[in-house]
Amino acid sequence: MSEEEELFTITAKHLDSGMRGIPVGTCQTSYVDPLEGVHYVGYPVGDLADMEEEDVVFLLLNKHLPTAEESIAFRKELTHRAEEMPNGALRVLESLTPGSGHPMDWLSIGIMALGAAETTGDVRIDSINLIARMPELMARIFLLRGGRKEKLRPRKPELGLVENFVHMLGIDDEEAEKMTRVVKFFFILHMDHGGGNLSTFSGKAVASGRASVYASLASAMNALSGPLHGRANQSCLEFVQRIGTSDHDEIEKFVRSELGARRPIYGFGHGVLRAEDPRARLLIELGEKVCPDDPNFKIAKALREVVPNILKEIPKISNPYPNVDLASGSLLHSVGFRKPDYYTTFFGWARVAGICAQIMDERNSRDGRGVPIYRPKYLAKNQPKKRT
Numbered sequence: 001m002s003e004e005e006e007l008f009t010i011t012a013k014h015l016d017s018g019m020r021g022i023p024v025g026t027c028q029t030s031y032v033d034p035l036e037g038v039h040y041v042g043y044p045v046g047d048l049a050d051m052e053e054e055d056v057v058f059l060l061l062n063k064h065l066p067t068a069e070e071s072i073a074f075r076k077e078l079t080h081r082a083e084e085m086p087n088g089a090l091r092v093l094e095s096l097t098p099g100s101g102h103p104m105d106w107l108s109i110g111i112m113a114l115g116a117a118e119t120t121g122d123v124r125i126d127s128i129n130l131i132a133r134m135p136e137l138m139a140r141i142f143l144l145r146g147g148r149k150e151k152l153r154p155r156k157p158e159l160g161l162v163e164n165f166v167h168m169l170g171i172d173d174e175e176a177e178k179m180t181r182v183v184k185f186f187f188i189l190h191m192d193h194g195g196g197n198l199s200t201f202s203g204k205a206v207a208s209g210r211a212s213v214y215a216s217l218a219s220a221m222n223a224l225s226g227p228l229h230g231r232a233n234q235s236c237l238e239f240v241q242r243i244g245t246s247d248h249d250e251i252e253k254f255v256r257s258e259l260g261a262r263r264p265i266y267g268f269g270h271g272v273l274r275a276e277d278p279r280a281r282l283l284i285e286l287g288e289k290v291c292p293d294d295p296n297f298k299i300a301k302a303l304r305e306v307v308p309n310i311l312k313e314i315p316k317i318s319n320p321y322p323n324v325d326l327a328s329g330s331l332l333h334s335v336g337f338r339k340p341d342y343y344t345t346f347f348g349w350a351r352v353a354g355i356c357a358q359i360m361d362e363r364n365s366r367d368g369r370g371v372p373i374y375r376p377k378y379l380a381k382n383q384p385k386k387r388t
């Protein structure tokens, strides 16, 4: 069988496999090469990581990097759309009890509340409105859920997406600079990862039934909240903190005992990648610049050196290499985000851009008729029974 025939042939081994590797569509925003990682519209993500985040969002939406004029106009549009927040949506968030639920619950509720207040039904307008409102939604979730409402500063969307978020949190100047740098980098690296990752796929599946952008994105965030998907970045920092030492021998002992107890080793492996995730390397390189002596970062770095060789001993592990979660939490922690349960909200915030862009592409496909409602086939496990 040729490689192409193999790609398009579905056999019994594909059933009940989480649709692993089964081609279901095309994706214009990004492509994940198993060895070289994610590319946004053809650019390796590392080439985009130091750009302004709005330019990368523009790239995903428009499939080309903006000219200087386009960049200014896009920022103006985002600023304009973030100038007000629907009061009803804010009241919904304020009605939640501080500390209750998981921050991802708040994110999903917040997106639905925005949708209830302002869905237009135009996929582009709803997408840009949501992208523009995310920094404030994030800041409000952090401070309301944390019971620190009084710290919230009035929005300044003209600062840009990430800077506005950091500003609204009430962070002081010196701390804000480092925080902005790390969050921007994290934000760009997490914006998109092909079409088949669970949150994107779920968002697009819901959107295919012509649900609103807000309903689709809230569904995507719920999908992202699972520990096998976006919440792995929270689990990874908790794992790093449990290890508590960057001594290689101690780490090896710890990892072997976790494996012996059949517990997961966070920060390693991936559904598609078969080499170290370039995003893991990029985050480690950033950590070397912003927090080289941070104890969690040192543990993440040591894990990168020790764990692959241990995992390689286990034949069924197809990818023993670091993934994006390995150091992301250590970096966020080092710049002041001390609570790992918030980390997945950063992932979700970033992915809003990629998922909105993919939903727009699916709605515009087939000469504007859009992708039909998703309807894969499940085979009956039980044969029809005859009534006696």
Ligand code: MLT
Residues within 6 Å of the ligand: 192, 193, 196, 197, 198, 270, 271, 272, 324
């Ligand atoms: C990722 O960013 O690595 C993902 O969303 C997981 C995936 O691609 O399945």
